[in-house]
Amino acid sequence: MRRQQQSVAVLVTLYVVVVVLALGGRIQQVESHKDQPLSGIAIHETTFHLNDKAHVKASPTLLGSNGQHSEFVLVEFTSPHPSDDDWIGVFSPADFNASTCPGDNKMVSLPRLCSAPIKFQYANFSNPRYSNTGTGSLNLQLINQRSDFSFALFSGGLLNPKLVAVSNKVAFENPNAPVYPRLALGKEWDTMTVTWTSGYGLKIAEPVVEWGVKGGERKLSPAGTLTFARNTMCGAPARTVGWRDPGYIHTAFLKELWPNAKYTYRVGHRLTNDAFVWSKEYQFKSTPFPGQNSLQQVVIFGDMGKAEVDGTNEYNDFQRASLNTTKQLIKDLKKTDAVFHIGDICYANGYLSQWDQFTAQIEPIASTVPYMIASGNHERDWPDSGSFYQGLDSGGECGVPAETMFYVPAQNRAKFWYSSDYGMFRFCVADTEHDWREGTEQYKFIEQCLASVDRKTQPWLIFLAHRVLGYSSTSFYAEEGSFGEPMGRDSLQKLWQKYKVDIAIYGHAHNYERTCPVYQSVCTSDEKTNYKGTFNGTIHIVAGGAGAGLAEFSDLQPNWSIVRDYDYGFLKLTAANYSNLLFEYKKSSDGTVHDSFKISRDYRDVLACAVDSCPATTLAS
Numbered sequence: 346m347r348r349q350q351q352s353v354a355v356l357v358t359l360y361v362v363v364v365v366l367a368l369g370g371r372i373q374q375v376e377s378h379k380d381q382p383l384s385g386i387a388i389h390e391t392t393f394h395l396n397d398k399a400h401v402k403a404s405p406t407l408l409g410s411n412g413q414h415s416e417f418v419l420v421e422f423t424s425p426h427p428s429d430d431d432w433i434g435v436f437s438p439a440d441f442n443a444s445t446c447p448g449d450n451k452m453v454s455l456p457r458l459c460s461a462p463i464k465f466q467y468a469n470f471s472n473p474r475y476s477n478t479g480t481g482s483l484n485l486q487l488i489n490q491r492s493d494f495s496f497a498l499f500s501g502g503l504l505n506p507k508l509v510a511v512s513n514k515v516a517f518e519n520p521n522a523p524v525y526p527r528l529a530l531g532k533e534w535d536t537m538t539v540t541w542t543s544g545y546g547l548k549i550a551e552p553v554v555e556w557g558v559k560g561g562e563r564k565l566s567p568a569g570t571l572t573f574a575r576n577t578m579c580g581a582p583a584r585t586v587g588w589r590d591p592g593y594i595h596t597a598f599l600k601e602l603w604p605n606a607k608y609t610y611r612v613g614h615r616l617t618n619d620a621f622v623w624s625k626e627y628q629f630k631s632t633p634f635p636g637q638n639s640l641q642q643v644v645i646f647g648d649m650g651k652a653e654v655d656g657t658n659e660y661n662d663f664q665r666a667s668l669n670t671t672k673q674l675i676k677d678l679k680k681t682d683a684v685f686h687i688g689d690i691c692y693a694n695g696y697l698s699q700w701d702q703f704t705a706q707i708e709p710i711a712s713t714v715p716y717m718i719a720s721g722n723h724e725r726d727w728p729d730s731g732s733f734y735q736g737l738d739s740g741g742e743c744g745v746p747a748e749t750m751f752y753v754p755a756q757n758r759a760k761f762w763y764s765s766d767y768g769m770f771r772f773c774v775a776d777t778e779h780d781w782r783e784g785t786e787q788y789k790f791i792e793q794c795l796a797s798v799d800r801k802t803q804p805w806l807i808f809l810a811h812r813v814l815g816y817s818s819t820s821f822y823a824e825e826g827s828f829g830e831p832m833g834r835d836s837l838q839k840l841w842q843k844y845k846v847d848i849a850i851y852g853h854a855h856n857y858e859r860t861c862p863v864y865q866s867v868c869t870s871d872e873k874t875n876y877k878g879t880f881n882g883t884i885h886i887v888a889g890g891a892g893a894g895l896a897e898f899s900d901l902q903p904n905w906s907i908v909r910d911y912d913y914g915f916l917k918l919t920a921a922n923y924s925n926l927l928f929e930y931k932k933s934s935d936g937t938v939h940d941s942f943k944i945s946r947d948y949r950d951v952l953a954c955a956v957d958s959c960p961a962t963t964l965a966s
């Protein structure tokens with residue numbers, strides 16, 4: 346009873362905090378982590394009702410004996426008092442009971458549980474008659490996440506969990522194995538970086554990459570090792586029930602690559618006895634020289650998230666479509682050179698187990714082409730943590746997992762802005778979770794990035810950011826009256842115009858929208874599909890529909906909004922040469938092209954004056 350009162354008090358306090366933030370901050374999106382299925386479980390309220398007549402059994406007990414890092418486990422269970430709100434939680438490490446709670450965990454009073462499951466499912470999922478028969482089974486996919494697993498049967502639903510029975514343990518043969526390599530472009534065009542996760546700390550092994558031109562000689566390159574501790578998290582749940590040891594994150598720099606060459610690699614560890622543990626073999630194509638004229642194909646989207654193929658964690662189905670997007674990206678991988686995922690990466694929202702699961706989901710893509718990320722509100726935002734917005738959207742992560750799990754070629758990965766060249770493309774990636782306004786450090790970076798590109802050979806200048814700094818008619822932006830992030834285009838319009846940015850792309854609004862070439866809210870061209878020569882404005886694209894629950898458009902459709910699609914999809918930009926670019930928006934459901942346009946333009950068109958973009962001239966002759 347007393348405990349209940351306490352938790353009511355905590356809830357009321359939280360609610361007050363949220364309301365205060367909502368009223369105090371001008372920005373929407375302060376509700377915390379409702380998008381994260383695991384946040385629906387009040388795990389810290391668990392009480393113990395272990396029952397000898399209830400059983401949970403998981404098989405096989407040894408996983409990955411053929412070197413695989415993902416396997417299905419059959420979980421069979423019986424309960425003497427079954428009910429439709431019984432559920433199975435998967436825990437990892439397998440010893441998840443209260444005795445493993447850290448002392449400083451204020452959310453938890455013993456003997457309650459202090460770690461959330463890494464996934465869950467209702468006990469009646471495969472047997473609708475479970476509540477009569479009391480027997481059921483689930484086929485659950487586990488990935489290698491460095492620890493063993495156990496499966497627990499709960500009654501009392503998600504909000505009032507009563508622990509009834511715990512299974513035997515299951516484990517991968519080598520829980521420490523190097524897994525989920527992800528490539529990213531380095532700071533130099535001829536460097537590819539590969540980042541992976543393992544359970545091997547520096548004291549027990551040395552991280553290495555073995556690599557070389559396909560079919561050629563191979564060499565070993567060292568990797569650096571990072572990790573982060575619970576006390577780097579800014580708040581709950583990341584610091585409390587959502588915390589899970591992230592293991593070790595290794596990054597190697599493969600340097601002096603030949604342009605456009607096929608390389609093979611594997612990541613691994615040299616143990617203290619000089620034996621090696623290796624991942625499987627992967628391959629990638631190196632980057633073209635900046636300005637190199639060759640076919641270049643880049644995929645861009647935001648807000649994909651993750652989902653589980655076994656149907657777990659789906660109480661709100663928020664990111665189900667991410668599986669479709671992932672599937673389409675894999676299908677088109679041979680015709681993809683690089684991927685930009687511009688923020689809201691996996692919506693872990695403070696449940697750290699989700700980062701491993703996300704890197705496993707994208708492994709076929711990220712191990713083969715550079716997977717470049719930008720920072721979003723769900724990675725970064727937390728009150729008083731230096732984020733521009735004071736929302737709770739990161740679930741207490743305050744950027745640490747994103748900045749560690751993925752490499753980006755930024756000066757400082759905590760300030761997530763960077764420039765990246767891919768052949769004829771120059772990408773200027775902004776960080777909307779830090780101030781971008783005139784006079785800031787980031788503004789200087791953006792100007793420098795836009796100004797320093799030679800458009801003769803890198804004509805395709807693309808601005809990327811998570812929140813819509815340009816134009817969107819999504820209802821939450823329309824209601825605010827700004828049709829975009831307040832102060833976004835006020836600050837940046839000048840730069841896009843001056844440096845003739847062709848295309849600016851955003852996520853955050855979960856849908857697809859394309860503007861006309863626009864400057865100061867006025868269309869500078871009536872053309873819709875075939876742009877030629879100078880177009881005097883920037884085409885703004887929202888591509889936030891890669892997987893997370895869709896966002897509705899406003900009934901108002903401003904003139905500049907020329908195509909809208911309330912559906913899941915992603916973008917592909919294909920540069921054929923210096924003067925031809927193809928833009929496509931594809932549906933995640935089947936990969937078909939739903940919207941497209943072309944830009945045909947010569948260098949002299951970039952040099953030509955456009956509105957407000959001409960440097961002042963002198964009368965001297």
Ligand SMILES: *[C@@H]1O[C@H](CO)[C@@H](O)[C@H](O)[C@H]1NC(C)=O
Pocket residue numbers: 429430431467469470473474
């Ligand atoms: C299974 O349990 C869930 C959660 O309590 C419930 O919503 C659903 O209706 C149940 N399914 C069946 C077939 O009874």
Ligand SMILES: *[C@@H]1O[C@H](CO)[C@@H](O)[C@H](O)[C@H]1NC(C)=O
Pocket residue numbers: 440441442443444445
């Ligand atoms: C709780 O965890 C401890 C330490 O891991 C273990 O010794 C103990 O048996 C566990 N208790 C239960 C009830 O599972």
Ligand SMILES: *[C@@H]1O[C@H](CO)[C@@H](O)[C@H](O)[C@H]1NC(C)=O
Pocket residue numbers: 866867868904
């Ligand atoms: C937008 O469209 C409306 C009606 O179609 C028109 O009256 C108005 O002048 C247009 N505004 C601009 C800025 O093009």
Ligand SMILES: *[C@@H]1O[C@H](CO)[C@@H](O)[C@H](O)[C@H]1NC(C)=O
Pocket residue numbers: 921922923924925
């Ligand atoms: C550039 O690519 C386009 C589209 O493939 C093609 O039609 C055009 O001829 C190419 N131009 C040059 C100069 O190669």
Ligand SMILES: *[C@@H]1O[C@H](CO)[C@@H](O)[C@H](O)[C@H]1NC(C)=O
Pocket residue numbers: 665666669913933934935
């Ligand atoms: C995924 O794609 C299939 C068609 O391939 C479609 O039927 C389904 O609705 C899509 N799922 C989501 C969540 O959009």
Ligand SMILES: *[C@@H]1O[C@H](CO)[C@@H](O)[C@H](O)[C@H]1NC(C)=O
Pocket residue numbers: 869870879880881954955956
């Ligand atoms: C772009 O702006 C320039 C300068 O104002 C003007 O001369 C030109 O006609 C415009 N081009 C288009 C396609 O509107």
Ligand SMILES: [Fe+2]
Pocket residue numbers: 648688689721722723811852853854
């Ligand atoms: Fe977002």
